[in-house]
Amino acid sequence: MKKILNWMNHLQLAITNPKVIISVLVFCVGFLIFKRIGWDSGLGPLMQSDSQIKLYQTLEYKERGINSHQCFSKYHDFDSDFRFYPFRYPWAYFTTEVNGQRTCVFQYPSFFAQFFSLFPIPYRAYNAVILLLYLFLSCSVVLFLRSIFAIKKVEYLGLAGLLFLVGYAVSSAIEFSESIPAHLLLLSFFYSVFRLESTAKSSIVRDFFFGFCGGVAIFLRSESVIYIGFLGLVVLYYNRSQLLLFVKKYCPLVFGLVFALVLFGYYNYNEFQEVLGVRSKVSFDDFSRLLFKERIHLVFEFFFGDTNRIGFLFYCLPIVSLVIYSVLKVNLTYLQKVMIVSAILSFFSVVFLSPYSSGGLYLGLRFTEFSYLIISIFVISLLSTVTLPRERQIILLLILLQIGFGLYHVRRNFKTIDYVKKYHDIFQEKLEKYPNAPVVHLSTFDLLLISDSFLKKPHWIANRQTEFSDLELKFLSSNVKHFQVFVYNFKPPKDDNVTQEFYENWVDTKYEINSKYYKKVSDEEIAGFRLMFWEKN
Numbered sequence: 001m002k003k004i005l006n007w008m009n010h011l012q013l014a015i016t017n018p019k020v021i022i023s024v025l026v027f028c029v030g031f032l033i034f035k036r037i038g039w040d041s042g043l044g045p046l047m048q049s050d051s052q053i054k055l056y057q058t059l060e061y062k063e064r065g066i067n068s069h070q071c072f073s074k075y076h077d078f079d080s081d082f083r084f085y086p087f088r089y090p091w092a093y094f095t096t097e098v099n100g101q102r103t104c105v106f107q108y109p110s111f112f113a114q115f116f117s118l119f120p121i122p123y124r125a126y127n128a129v130i131l132l133l134y135l136f137l138s139c140s141v142v143l144f145l146r147s148i149f150a151i152k153k154v155e156y157l158g159l160a161g162l163l164f165l166v167g168y169a170v171s172s173a174i175e176f177s178e179s180i181p182a183h184l185l186l187l188s189f190f191y192s193v194f195r196l197e198s199t200a201k202s203s204i205v206r207d208f209f210f211g212f213c214g215g216v217a218i219f220l221r222s223e224s225v226i227y228i229g230f231l232g233l234v235v236l237y238y239n240r241s242q243l244l245l246f247v248k249k250y251c252p253l254v255f256g257l258v259f260a261l262v263l264f265g266y267y268n269y270n271e272f273q274e275v276l277g278v279r280s281k282v283s284f285d286d287f288s289r290l291l292f293k294e295r296i297h298l299v300f301e302f303f304f305g306d307t308n309r310i311g312f313l314f315y316c317l318p319i320v321s322l323v324i325y326s327v328l329k330v331n332l333t334y335l336q337k338v339m340i341v342s343a344i345l346s347f348f349s350v351v352f353l354s355p356y357s358s359g360g361l362y363l364g365l366r367f368t369e370f371s372y373l374i375i376s377i378f379v380i381s382l383l384s385t386v387t388l389p390r391e392r393q394i395i396l397l398l399i400l401l402q403i404g405f406g407l408y409h410v411r412r413n414f415k416t417i418d419y420v421k422k423y424h425d426i427f428q429e430k431l432e433k434y435p436n437a438p439v440v441h442l443s444t445f446d447l448l449l450i451s452d453s454f455l456k457k458p459h460w461i462a463n464r465q466t467e468f469s470d471l472e473l474k475f476l477s478s479n480v481k482h483f484q485v486f487v488y489n490f491k492p493p494k495d496d497n498v499t500q501e502f503y504e505n506w507v508d509t510k511y512e513i514n515s516k517y518y519k520k521v522s523d524e525e526i527a528g529f530r531l532m533f534w535e536k537n
Contacts, residue, residue, distance in 0.1 A: 028165055048451070055123060056454060058126070069105045088506050107282055109277055133184060137183055140184065145160050156384070159383075185216050186217040186221075189214030192253055194338075196249055196253070197235060214256070219260075231338075303351075315405060323379070336381055343375055383396070438458040438475070441485075482521075482536065489525055521533045
């Protein structure tokens with residue numbers, strides 16, 4: 001036993017050496033930047049699914065003005081009623097005006113796209129900006145620990161940066177997503193609360209500003225309201241004996257929060273007739289239609305995963321064990337109690353209230369990324385409070401195990417993305433071979449890999465033969481001499497987030513085209529997709 005303890009002490013000293021930690025951290029940052037450069041090289045940047053839509057939304061604001069909310073389409077004159085517009089649920093939201101005109105807006109938060117539309121940079125650089133914000137967020141985790149928990153040891157701060165850097169929030173860091181900016185704003189709000197709770201000197205301007213940041217975070221990621229709400233309830237509970245002092249102390253922060261909610265809520269209501277934007281209406285409808293057993297299925301899927309996604313317990317078993325151990329065995333400080341209680345309550349609330357199964361592989365954990373951030377801060381803070389060497393060894397061991405789990409999953413995630421990038425470039429090259437040929441999709445599932453091709457040439461959808469026949473006539477009247485067809489050649493998997501009706505009408509809709517005016521010249525299969533080229537007879 002003595003030899004084992006000595007070996008663990010030597011291992012602990014070696015692994016927690018500041019030079020070792022910083023070297024690993026620098027390597028991981030460099031690796032992320034290297035991969036980002038690779039994914040954004042070639043004919044077009046790697047943008048899939050939701051990121052594509054956010055890119056098109058941003059360019060709509062950039063090209064047509066910050067109040068132009070319609071779905072981006074360079075060829076709107078060809079399809080003014082959006083009949084053949086390729087994007088449907090969950091990306092696009094269609095409405096019919098009183099005069100019969102059909103309109104289309106993207107569901108995602110307009111403020112994110114509007115903000116990025118003001119950047120005087122090419123859209124190919126948008127992914128890089130998100131990655132830089134993620135690196136800044138990792139630094140903010142370190143600064144939070146240094147400021148609130150007074151941790152000064154370089155090795156502990158380095159561990160904090162590394163623990164968060166390789167956590168599952170990296171899935172949002174490598175795509176064009178509003179998640180990372182929302183986490184930065186939300187962390188600013190949490191920082192202000194913990195500054196006030198640590199009896200540090202308050203600042204009216206700072207607290208108002210950070211309260212405002214918290215309000216903006218809600219409009220970027222709606223689950224932010226749950227994190228803010230539970231933090232407020234926990235802090236209120238601990239301050240229940242001095243309510244007047246509590247109200248006075250928190251007035252600037254609350255005013256900032258309310259001001260942001262009123263300001264942006266009014267804008268959303270005025271523009272979209274929804275205080276939290278179009279997405280909130282759709283999310284509420286999706287939440288309402290879910291049966292209890294379907295909700296339980298989503299919860300089970302989140303924790304244990306399935307064939308398409310990684311479960312939370314598989315990704316975070318060490319950190320879950322560490323939280324349980326610390327709550328049962330460690331004498332927590334007041335700030336640590338506030339942090340872990342609010343983190344646990346908000347975590348389970350987000351999991352149980354979310355109406356969605358969010359994406360494949362590691363994206364299924366997305367709604368709780370901020371929980372991982374707060375828990376990362378919490379577990380590193382334990383290193384500054386425990387006094388027994390054995391306790392510190394247990395905490396360090398579990399933190400290092402979680403970092404190991406994170407590195408393993410990040411590697412697997414990146415291998416999948418590398419595979420997608422390989423075929424993404426092949427498809428882009430094929431689509432650009434005929435720059436004047438519109439692309440016809442037979443299913444919404446076929447749209448996952450088109451990236452910025454949609455910005456260069458027309459893409460339309462014809463989900464059944466009758467639709468194609470009408471589209472074909474429009475091609476004839478517009479003197480279209482040839483077109484391409486891009487279709488997934490197998491039965492698409494059913495997303496838990498869509499109804500069976502939508503799946504049958506828009507996803508599982510592959511068919512063999514019967515054309516009266518065009519003939520098929522080529523037909524090839526690449527990685528499960530068919531790419532056909534048709535010419536006018």
